[in-house]
Amino acid sequence: MADVFLRLSKRPLFVGSYLKVPVRIDPKSGLLMEDLDFIVREGPPGGRVSVSQERQTQEKAPSIMLLVGYRPGDYALQALKKGTTTVVGEARFRVDALWPSEEVGPPRWFDGQGTGFASGAAWGGGPAGPQNINVVPATGTRRIAILLVDTSSQRFTTDAATLQAHRDRWLNEVVNGVTDGGVTRSTRQFYQEVSYGAFTLSAEVFGPVELPGSYDDYFNADNSPKGTYYQACFTAGDGLINYNNFDTLLCVSQPVTGATPRAAWPYASIGNWGPYTTAEGNKNYGVISMPNEWGVTDTREIHETLAHELGHNLGLGDQYAPSVPGRNPGAWEMMDADDPLPHFSLSHRMMLGWVPAAAVQSFNFVSMGVPVDQTITLHPAEAQTLPAGRKRGIEVRLADGWNYYFEYRAGQVTQIADRNLPTDSRVLGTDVVSGPFSPPIARPAILLLNNDGDGDGSVLGNGQDYEETDTTDPVFPTDFRVDVSGEDGTKAEVRIRYGVNSRPDPSIRPWPASPDRQWQSPDIEVRNVRNQANPAWFNVPWEGNTNTVIARVKNNGSLDAPGVRVNFFVKNYNIGGTPETFLGTDVRDVAAGATVEFSTTWTPPNQGHFCVIARIPLYQNPTNPSVVEMTELNNLAQSNYDRFISRTASPATREVSFMEVGNPYPLRTRIFIVAGQNNPAYRTYLETAWLTLNPGETRRVKVMYEFAFDPRQPSKEQQERRIFREFGGKPNNVGLTAFIEDPRDTPRHAIQVLGGAQAQVATGRATRFEDFEVRDGVVRGTIVTVDDGKPVRGGKVILSVTTGRGKKQEKKYQTLEVAKGRFQAQIPQVAGGTVEAYYVPPEGLADCSREPVRL
Incomplete structure (x- = not known):
C-alpha cells in the first residue's frame, strides 16, 4: 500500500499547463515532505515538478506543482524516498493539446528566456529630430517555419505529387518567387524591396501533420483561430521542427470542402506571442494562420497577404480599423490593403528602422521661434539609394507624438510593389499619431490628411497644395501650407511654409520608460521611505504607508501655461480595460519649455498591487479660454509595476499576485495574454492564456513567480549549474501584455494592444x-x-x-x-x-x- 497519496485530475492536462497536486502522507509511514523527491517518471516530455510553496499557504496541507510537459501521452507522477529510486506513491495522468473551452484558456507555466511583447512608442522625441525612428526595428533575416496542418474534418491528400506541389507553392510564394505576366514576385522580394535591403526572409516547409480534433475544435465560426490552435500546431510539429531555428510559425491549414465549406481566415499575432511549449523549451514566436487554398479560391495571392500578416509579426497594426470615412490609407499602405501590394508608408518604414533620421527633414512647429519657408527635394520612396541633397520624407511636428508626414510615391518599373498606386507619382500626406492607444480607439495610427479648403487633399500633384489655418493661435491666425512642384518620376519639390506658433502644450509621456521598464511612464514616479532606503524598490508603491506620486509635466509649446491641472488616479494591477479610482489633483504653472513636478499623496491598502495614472484635462488658459493647447493626445500616462522576492529557505517561496483585465468595448470580445521573462533561473505561472469577456466585464487573473533553484542543493546537470551561476544573483523582469480583438471587425482580424504590466522578481534568503x-x-x-x-x-x-x-x-x-x-x-x-x-x-x-x- 502506498505511503504517499497524490490526487490528480482524471481529465487530460493541456501541454504546458500546470496543476497543484495535494500530497497526503500516511502518518504511519513516518515520512515528512522533506523526506521525499517528486518526479515525472518519463521525464521532461511528460513534465516536471516544483516543490516551492505559496508563502501565504506554507502552514496548510502540503502540495506540489505539476508542470505539464510538451508531448501528448500517458505519464506517471511519482513520489520517491529522497535520494533513492524507491517509489512510495504514484498517480497517472494524460497530456493532450485539446482544450474544451473557448471562454477561458488553459493555465501556463514557463521558464527560460522569452522577451514577450516589447512595447514601442515614439513619444518624447522632444524638439529636435524626427520621431517614430526604430520603434519596432526589423533588420536581418526573419526565419519562417511553414507547417502544413490538417484536422480530422478533412485531411491533406496522400498523393505524394500533390503534397509536393503544396509545399513548392508555399515556398515559392514566400521566398523563391512565382512568375505572373513575366514578373517574379515573393514575400521575401517585397520585404527586401521595401526595406532597402535591410530585412529579408528565409523559410522551410514541414508536414503535413495531423491534429486529432475536428475543424471546429480549432477554429471559431468566423474562421479565426481558437485560443489553443497555435499551441496545437507547435505540438504537432514538434517532431519535425527545431524551433530554435525559426522566428515565425506559419500554420497552413487544410480547408474543409463539402456542403458547408470552411477555411481559415488569415490571422497573425502583433509581435511575438506565447510562450508556447516545445521540446526546445518555452518559445515566444510570431504566429500566423492561413488556409492552404489562399490565392486559389480568393483573388488575393499568398505573397501579398503574407506580407501584411508578417507586418503584424513585426509589430504593426491594421490601418483600416476603425474606419474613418475618406481618410484610411487604403492602397497607399500595406497594413490597410495588401491586394494592390503597396509599400509601407513613410512612418511605418521609419518605425521598422529602414529610414534613418538623417533621411527625414523635420520641422517642429511647436517650438519654432521664426516663420518657416523652405523647399525640400523628395526622392521617390521606392528608390533603393538616396542621392545627396535629397530626403525620403518630411515630418511636421504638431505636438509630441502627433506628426504630419509627406513622401513622394512613384512606382519603379524594376520593382514588384507600388505598381498599382491609386495615383502614381504623387506626394502623399499622412496624419500619424504614435502609440500607445487605449482601445476602443477612434482612429488608426495612420490617416490620410483631411481634405483642405480648395479640395487638393492629401495626394498632391504638380501645382497642388495642402493648406490649414490655425485660427486658435492667441497672437494671430497661423497659416500652414505645402506646395508641390517638379514631380517628374525622379523627384518632387515640396515647399513648406508656416508662421510662428504661439500655443501652450502641457504634456506627459506614456510607456515605455526604457527597455527594462516597458509598462512604466518615464514621467511618473512613486516615492516613499522604502525606495529612498533602497533604490531596488524604485517606483514601487509601499502598501500601508505614505507614498508621494509625482508627475513630471513638460510644456512643449512656445506660450506659458498657467494653471495646469493634473488629476491622479489608481487602479488595481492590470493589463488594460479596468476602472480607476481618483487619488487627488495638483495645479501648477508651467512656463514655455519648462518641466514641472506635480504631486499627490497616497496610502495604498495593505494588500494589493497597483497602477498609477496621471491625466491632464484639456488645457485652456484660465484667463483666456480661447487659448487651447496643441492636442490632448499627450495628456495621459501610467505606470504598472510590481516587485517580489522569492524567499529561499526550504524550498523557495512562490509569490502570488493578481492582475485585472477588462473589456472596454460595447461588444463581447476575446483578450489574449502574452508573457515573457528575461531570467532562466526563475519560473512564472499564468492562470490563463486568454479570456472572453462581456462588455465592461473585468476579471482577475492570478500570476505567480518563483526562483527555480535551491541554492543549497544545486542541480547536478551541467546546464542548470551554469544557469544558476550566471543568473542566480540577478532579478527577473516579467512582462505581461494583453491584446484585444476589435469585436466590430468581421471576420475577427484587427487586434490592438490593450495594455501591459511588469513585475520584477528577485531572490533572497528568507x-x-x-x-x-x-x-x-x-x-x-x-x-x-x-x-x-x-x-x-x-x-x-x-x-x-x-x-x-x-x-x-x-x-x-x-x-x-x-x-x-x-x-x-x-x-x-x-x-x-x-x-x-x-x-x-x-x-x-x-x-x-x-x-x-x-x-
Missing part, C-alpha cells in the same frame, strides 16, 4: 525578526536568516511610529542601519501609539516585517 523590543523610548532588535538563525549582513530597518486615529492619524518614519543583524533607535513615547518595523535587505536577502507593538 529573514525574520528574532527579537523586537520597545522599552523606555528605545527600540532595539535583531534580524536573522531563517535557514541558519545567523545575524543578517547589512541592510536597513524602517521604523514607523503611528499616532492618532482617523483623520488625525499620523505616521512618522525613521531609517536605521543594520550592523551584524542588530539595530537600535530612540523614538518618541506617545501613549496609544504603535511602532512597527520593516527590514529593507541588501541583494541576496529577503525582506521581512514585524507587526505593530503598542507604545
